[in-house]
Amino acid sequence: MQARLSGARQAGTRPQRGPSGPSVESPAVTRTVLPARNPSAVPDSLREFADEEGLPQADLHMLASIQFRGEQPRTKERWRYIYTAITTSRAIDTTETSPHRENRGKAT
DSSP, X not given: OHHHHHHHXXXXXXXXXXXXXXXXXXXXXXXXXXXXXXXXXXXXXXXXXXXXXXXXXXXXXXXXXXXXXXXXXXXXXXXXHHHHHHHHTHHHHHOSOOHHHHTTTOOO
């Protein structure tokens, strides 16, 4: 992060401290750098889902990092839905051709 702030200084912008942490102000945009979430902070609902399903630690930590519009899922059922979507979507990457790939760039 320090390199970005130094680069901002060189670009004629100035780093500032925002309400949630450092931010970089430029003529067009001000962005706040949010502090990293504690990777060991696993919601109880996710822990319950992971224990029931026997999830690997890597999958548990990946799920714990998920937020949608600033919020995490609150129920083990929603965690299950998200995990199922992620695991079943792997098939999309393994198919040689996908209807979405074939139609990419073509006028309809």
